[in-house]
Amino acid sequence: MEFKINNECFNNALSNVSKIVSAKTPLPILSGIKIVADDSGLTLIGSNSDIVIEKLIPLTIDGVKVLEIYKTGSVVVSAKYFSEIVKKLPNYIHVKVIDNHLITIQSDDIVTNLNGFISDEYPNLPELNYDNNIKIPGNELTEIIKQTVFAVAKSESRPILTGVNMSFEENKLICVATNSHRLALRELSIESNVKGSYIVPSSSLNELMKLLGSCSEIIDIFLTENYIIFKSNTISFFSRLIEGNYPTISGLIPKESKTVITLKTKQFLQGIDRASFLASEWKNNNVNLEILEGSKIRISSNSSEVGKISETQSSKIISGQGDLNISFDGTFMVDALKVIKEEEIKLTFGGSMRPILIEPINHSSYLHLISPVRSY
Amino acid sequence: MEFKINNECFNNALSNVSKIVSAKTPLPILSGIKIVADDSGLTLIGSNSDIVIEKLIPLTIDGVKVLEIYKTGSVVVSAKYFSEIVKKLPNYIHVKVIDNHLITIQSDDIVTNLNGFISDEYPNLPELNYDNNIKIPGNELTEIIKQTVFAVAKSESRPILTGVNMSFEENKLICVATNSHRLALRELSIESNVKGSYIVPSSSLNELMKLLGSCSEIIDIFLTENYIIFKSNTISFFSRLIEGNYPTISGLIPKESKTVITLKTKQFLQGIDRASFLASEWKNNNVNLEILEGSKIRISSNSSEVGKISETQSSKIISGQGDLNISFDGTFMVDALKVIKEEEIKLTFGGSMRPILIEPINHSSYLHLISPVRSY
Numbered sequence: 001m002e003f004k005i006n007n008e009c010f011n012n013a014l015s016n017v018s019k020i021v022s023a024k025t026p027l028p029i030l031s032g033i034k035i036v037a038d039d040s041g042l043t044l045i046g047s048n049s050d051i052v053i054e055k056l057i058p059l060t061i062d063g064v065k066v067l068e069i070y071k072t073g074s075v076v077v078s079a080k081y082f083s084e085i086v087k088k089l090p091n092y093i094h095v096k097v098i099d100n101h102l103i104t105i106q107s108d109d110i111v112t113n114l115n116g117f118i119s120d121e122y123p124n125l126p127e128l129n130y131d132n133n134i135k136i137p138g139n140e141l142t143e144i145i146k147q148t149v150f151a152v153a154k155s156e157s158r159p160i161l162t163g164v165n166m167s168f169e170e171n172k173l174i175c176v177a178t179n180s181h182r183l184a185l186r187e188l189s190i191e192s193n194v195k196g197s198y199i200v201p202s203s204s205l206n207e208l209m210k211l212l213g214s215c216s217e218i219i220d221i222f223l224t225e226n227y228i229i230f231k232s233n234t235i236s237f238f239s240r241l242i243e244g245n246y247p248t249i250s251g252l253i254p255k256e257s258k259t260v261i262t263l264k265t266k267q268f269l270q271g272i273d274r275a276s277f278l279a280s281e282w283k284n285n286n287v288n289l290e291i292l293e294g295s296k297i298r299i300s301s302n303s304s305e306v307g308k309i310s311e312t313q314s315s316k317i318i319s320g321q322g323d324l325n326i327s328f329d330g331t332f333m334v335d336a337l338k339v340i341k342e343e344e345i346k347l348t349f350g351g352s353m354r355p356i357l358i359e360p361i362n363h364s365s366y367l368h369l370i371s372p373v374r375s376y
Numbered sequence: 377m378e379f380k381i382n383n384e385c386f387n388n389a390l391s392n393v394s395k396i397v398s399a400k401t402p403l404p405i406l407s408g409i410k411i412v413a414d415d416s417g418l419t420l421i422g423s424n425s426d427i428v429i430e431k432l433i434p435l436t437i438d439g440v441k442v443l444e445i446y447k448t449g450s451v452v453v454s455a456k457y458f459s460e461i462v463k464k465l466p467n468y469i470h471v472k473v474i475d476n477h478l479i480t481i482q483s484d485d486i487v488t489n490l491n492g493f494i495s496d497e498y499p500n501l502p503e504l505n506y507d508n509n510i511k512i513p514g515n516e517l518t519e520i521i522k523q524t525v526f527a528v529a530k531s532e533s534r535p536i537l538t539g540v541n542m543s544f545e546e547n548k549l550i551c552v553a554t555n556s557h558r559l560a561l562r563e564l565s566i567e568s569n570v571k572g573s574y575i576v577p578s579s580s581l582n583e584l585m586k587l588l589g590s591c592s593e594i595i596d597i598f599l600t601e602n603y604i605i606f607k608s609n610t611i612s613f614f615s616r617l618i619e620g621n622y623p624t625i626s627g628l629i630p631k632e633s634k635t636v637i638t639l640k641t642k643q644f645l646q647g648i649d650r651a652s653f654l655a656s657e658w659k660n661n662n663v664n665l666e667i668l669e670g671s672k673i674r675i676s677s678n679s680s681e682v683g684k685i686s687e688t689q690s691s692k693i694i695s696g697q698g699d700l701n702i703s704f705d706g707t708f709m710v711d712a713l714k715v716i717k718e719e720e721i722k723l724t725f726g727g728s729m730r731p732i733l734i735e736p737i738n739h740s741s742y743l744h745l746i747s748p749v750r751s752y
C-alpha cells in the first residue's frame with residue numbers, strides 16, 4: 001500500500017475515527033485504525049465496543065485533488081500514535097507499507113517508522129440491508145437526539161433505559177428516553193418504509209451528534225438485527241442495539257389535569273437553575289414550585305446548612321385550580337427546559353403527587369414528564 | 377452592613393478572589409470570602425495556604441457609579457455558594473447583613489438568604505513595609521514569570537526548588553528556576569531600592585499570572601519577612617515565601633564550548649515536539665540530536681514497541697567541532713523553546729555529557745540549561 005495525502009484532510013478524517021478508539025482493549029488490533037487504499041480513495045475504520053465508524057476520503061474534494069493512491073492495499077495502524085504523529089506533520093504526507101505491517105510516514109525531511117498490524121486480522125463490518133431505508137436531514141436528526149438523549153438512565157441497573165428508543169412508524173419517528181423518574185419524547189415526520197422499535201445506546205448517539213455537528217446533509221438509516229447504521233456521503237456510523245423490550249409509555253402521559261399554566265421558558269429555566277444550585281445537598285435536588293394568588297408562581301429551595309432562595313415569577317393560569325405546591329428534582333427540570341427552543345412553555349399538573357407535563361407552546365411534537373418528589 | 381452593587385462588576389471581583397479559596401480547609405472560616413464595606417468601597421479578601429488576595433471595588437469605575445454603600449461593616453461569606461449565587465442573578469444586587477452573619481441577597485424578585493461567619497474571626501493580613509518598594513510593569517512581570525516558572529521542580533523532595541528565586545539587585549531583577557536537570561534564568565532592568573533573594577512558590581506565581589493577564593499597569597512589589605506582595609491599583613496579592621537558601625547557580629553556566637550552532641526556534645521546537653511524542657515511553661523522554669556534515673542536524677527518537685522518527689534540519693555552525701551526538705529530555709527542550717519569543721536561538725554544547733546552553737539570538741538577558749541524559 002502506498003499513497004500521498006493532504007495533511008489537513010487526513011488529520012480531520014483520522015480525528016473523526018480515532019477519538020472513539022480506546023487504547024485499552026483486550027484485543028490489541030482493536031486499538032488500531034484500519035486503513036484501506038483502493039481506486040476510489042482511502043477508507044478509515046475505527047471501533048469500540050458500541051460503535052464502528054467508517055470514513056471515506058475520496059481522491060478529490062470540491063474538485064481539488066487531496067489524495068493520490070500509488071498502490072492499493074490495507075494495514076491497521078495504532079490509533080493513538082499514528083493520528084498524533086500525522087497531526088504534527090507540516091505538509092503532504094506520504095505513507096508506504098512494507099511487509100503488510102511496517103509503515104513509513106514521510107513529510108518533507110521527517111521520516112517516521114511505525115509498527116502496524118496485518119489488516120486481515122481486523123474484524124469485518126456488519127453487512128447492510130439496503131431494503132430498510134430511512135432518510136432524515138442531519139440537523140433534524142441531531143436535534144431530536146439532543147432533545148431526548150439527556151433523559152436516559154445513567155445507571156446500568158436496567159440496561160434498556162440507558163438507550164433511546166427509536167420507533168419507526170409509517171413516515172414518523174418517535175424517540176423516547178426515560179430513567180423512570182423523568183421522560184423525554186420527540187416525534188418527527190420522516191421518509192421511511194420501516195416499522196419497528198430499536199433501542200440505541202445513549203453513548204453512541206452522543207458520539208453521532210458530535211460527528212454530525214450542524215451538517216444538514218441527508219442521512220440514510222439502515223437497520224440490521226443487531227445494528228443501526230447512520231450513513232452520510234463519506235461516513236458510515238454503526239451502533240450496536242440494546243436488546244430487550246422498551247416499556248410502553250402511552251399510559252404514562254397524563255390525560256387529566258388539575259392545573260395548567262404557561263411560563264416564559266428562559267426565565268423559568270434561570271429560576272429553577274438558581275434554586276437547584278442551593279438544593280444540591282438534597283438527594284433529589286428538591287426544588288419547590290408553588291402557585292400564588294394573582295397569577296404568580298414561587299420557586300424556592302433551601303439547604304439547612306447554607307441558606308435558602310426564593311423568587312416569584314409571573315405566569316398565566318390557563319385552567320384549573322390555583323392552589324398547588326409541588327417539589328421535584330430541579331436538575332431534571334433544567335435539563336428539560338434547556339432543550340426547548342420555544343419561548344413559552346405549558347406546565348400541566350395532575351396534583352402534587354402526579355407527574356408534571358412540560359410542553360412547548362406552538363409545538364405539539366415533543367413533551368417532557370417529571371415525577372414529583374416528597375418534600376420534607 | 378448593606379450595599380447595592382452592579383452584578384457584572386461584583387461577579388468579576390468575586391471570581392478573582394474566590395477561585396483561589398478552597399472548600400476543604402480545616403478552619404471553616406477560611407473557605408469564605410471576607411467582605412468589608414467602608415466609605416471607599418467594598419474590599420473582598422480570600423486566601424489559601426500560599427496566597428491571600430485582596431480586591432477593592434471602588435464606588436465608581438471609569439466615572440460610572442457601580443456601588444452604593446448604605447451601611448458600613450463586614451462579614452465572611454461562603455466563597456462557593458455566595459459567588460455562584462451572585463453569578464446567577466440578573467441585575468443590581470442588594471446585600472444586607474443582619475446579626476453580623478445572616479446575609480440577604482436580593483436581585484429583582486429573587487431573595488436568597490445565606491448563613492455567613494462573623495468577620496472578627498477571619499485572620500488579619502500581614503502588614504506591609506512600605507520602605508521596600510519595587511516597581512515593575514505588569515506585562516513585564518508576567519513575561520519573566522512565564523519564562524522561568526515552568527522549570528521548577530514538581531516534586532516536593534527539595535521544597536526550595538518548587539519556587540522561583542527572585543533576586544533583587546540594584547535596578548535589576550533576576551529570576552531563576554531549576555529542578556536540577558534543567559534551569560531557566562531571566563534578567564530584567566527595574567526600578568528598585570531592594571537587595572535580597574526571595575523564593576516564591578510556583579503555584580503563587582501561576583495564580584498571579586492569571587490574575588494580571590496582559591495588564592500593563594505598574595505593579596508595586598513589597599517584601600516582609602515571610603511574604604512578597606504584588607500590588608496594583610485594586611488588587612493586593614500576598615504570597616508566602618519558601619524558607620531556605622537557593623543554590624548558587626553562577627558556577628553552573630558553562631564558560632567553555634566545543635560547538636555552537638544557531639537554529640530557527642519554531643522549526644526546532646516542532647521537530648523536538650514530534651520526536652518527544654514517540655519518546656514518551658522512555659523514563660527521560662530521550663530525544664537524540666546529532667550534527668551531520670554540511671550544516672545539518674538530525675533530531676530522532678525511537679520506541680522499541682511503537683516505532684521511530686527522524687528528521688533533518690538546517691543549522692549554521694558558528695564555531696567548534698562538527699561532530700556531536702547528544703541525548704536529552706525532549707519535553708524539557710520543548711518547555712524552554714516555547715517561552716522564547718525570538719526567531720532564532722543559539723545552542724552551545726560543551727560535549728555529550730555537559731549541559732546544553734540555549735539562548736535567544738539578540739537577547740542577552742535570558743538563558744536555559746538542560747542536562748543531557750545517557751542514551752541506551
